[in-house]
Amino acid sequence: MLNESNVNSYGKSFPAIFDTAQGEILTDHHGRKYIDFFSGAGTLNYGHNHPKLKQEILSFLEYNHVVHCLDMDSSIKSRFLKTFDEVILQPRGLQYKVQFPGPTGTNAVEAAVKLARKVTGRRKIAAFTRSFHGMTATSLALSACCTENHKMNPSQDTIFFPFDGFLGEDTDTCTFFERMITASGSGIELPAAVILETVQGEGGINIAGNKWLQRLRNFTVEKGILLIVDDIQTGCGRTGRFFSFERAGIVPDMVLLSKSISGFGLPLSLILLKPELDIWKPGEHNGTFRSNNLALCTAIGALDFWRTNSLEKSILSNATLIADKLNRLLNESPLVIAVRGIGMMWGIEMESTAAAKGISSELFRKGLMIEVCGPEDTVLKILPPLTITPHYLEEGLNLIINAVLHYVPHSVEELKVLAV
Ligand SMILES: Cc1ncc(COP(=O)(O)O)c(C=O)c1O
Incomplete structure (x- = not known):
């Protein structure tokens, strides 16, 4: 235009x-x-x-509820956190704290990686072939799909590993991952975290098998590597369950949600983090547009679709x-x-x-x-x-x-x- x-x-x-x-x-x-x-x-x-979500916004505005208040407390945020816990986390036996990074998916990736480095004191992040995690510097460095773009954003802190199936159906890439991390002389430093999409969206719809995901989870627990599931595209029901990793019965250390979490196309992004990881100091990660209240309003309405x-x-x-x-x-x-x-x-x-x-x-x-x-x-x-x-x-x-x-x-x- x-x-x-x-x-x-x-x-x-x-x-x-x-x-x-x-x-x-x-x-x-x-x-x-x-x-x-x-x-x-x-x-x-x-x-x-x-129509139901549109109505939620119309009445929110009608009553002059606060639209923007940075990350100050608001009645809509408190309703969202309560409803999310009640409808999504508790029924799945999940205990996560919720962080509101900036409003887009890539903000969640950036903040999660930053936290993983702070928690572990390590710098390297493991990511997978054909991954996509966003377009800001850190996310781009973790996106194997965008190698051309890496010339503008070097990715020296990323270690790329073959995703499930990348080397053909008969090659077990989990064993490769485990060996490269543990064997002396592999040339690879212990990473702070591993980030993945359980189904790679931009990378061409590549599905990680349940057993592969379970092995990755067990191995990362054993080695103290944080597992970050990027559910930005695959979450909110896209793969069948609310979270894409539910099918494998695993519990990641951090889960990233964005895209459909507001239910209405409004920018909103969340990091779900295990409570013991929440070592942030107040304001250590901030941004003007967090906990977008209009988006929280429709997000609460959208959670109703998950009550049954x-x-x-x-x-x-x-x-x-x-x-x-x-x-x-x-x-x-x-x-x-x-x-x-x-x-x-x-x-x-x-x-x-x-x-x-x-x-x-x-x-x-x-x-x-x-x-x-x-x-x-x-x-x-x-x-x-x-x-x-x-x-x-x-x-x-x-x-x-x-x-x-x-x-x-x-x-x-x-x-x-x-x-x-
Ligand atoms: C899996 C995944 N992670 C992160 C992102 C980045 O989200 P955003 O474009 O909102 O920054 C995307 C966007 O397509 C995505 O598909």
Whole structure:
């Protein structure tokens, strides 16, 4: 748009001027409708402008509740902390303190790493191949997906290890991790923490197995390495349960939440930390926009969706539908290398960047918003709102199947353009 920096990217992938949005449908200024299989990169798990959450904001403002008060106490913050404990932590037997870093995901990563270093007195952080943790200096240094960017933000304090499956299904990367950390002469310093996404989102929908996660947890406990789970994209139900690590029965030392925690697309970020780690001095990590009160207001409303297991059940039945529909592509399209996913987070790995980008563009022209991911943008990423209606879920999946089955690259020139 006029005068906007060239750094804008989604505006280029989805070239429309969006005007209104409701549930799983966005409408542009010409009145054209798009089914949302993107969900603000995982921020809109409950869809756009959810009526219940919208009402929470309207009444919050109506009564002039305090919108901004830095990290001073407020009635909305106290309600949020109480509700989060009651609805999410207690039923799962989890005991965490809650830190409000700055409002975006990367703020949580930065603060968690800083705390891990303070607690352990060590500097190095272990991260994984194809990881993505954000775009500020420390987060970027931990993001294997962004190696080009590392030239601007060197990552000498990061040690990258192969994620589960990175070296092929038969190679056990956990043994490699353990050996590199423990064996003398490996050249690796004991890290303060290991940070990971249990399902790598930007990295191409790579799923860590339960046993791998359990071994990593046991080993990190044994060695006094803090385990930080970055649930910024995978949390709030995206993979089926509220937290992505629940399926493995592990308890991380710190959990990072952002994106869908506000439930409404408002910036909010949390670090859940084991109480004994809370050695911060007041103000040692601060920022103007913490505990964003409007976002806390919708976050409380969104927690209501987790009071029963009905959302969880519908995510699981949607997961079965998505798997059934997409798996046929593996047999029917030579362009499809793999289909993988869990809950409502799925990826179709295509044989080339041009095919993935070409299909994503074609789908946008047909009224479906779907992004590409993976270090080389070869994976079509399916991330509909968790609350999508069965009608639009099926319609979106059918559009994808048709687009993949009928995709024909038009010319070498077009391939070149799409590959940029
Ligand atoms: C797993 C993960 N961590 C961290 C971030 C960074 O969050 P933000 O863009 O809000 O800084 C993202 C963003 O996509 C993410 O997917």
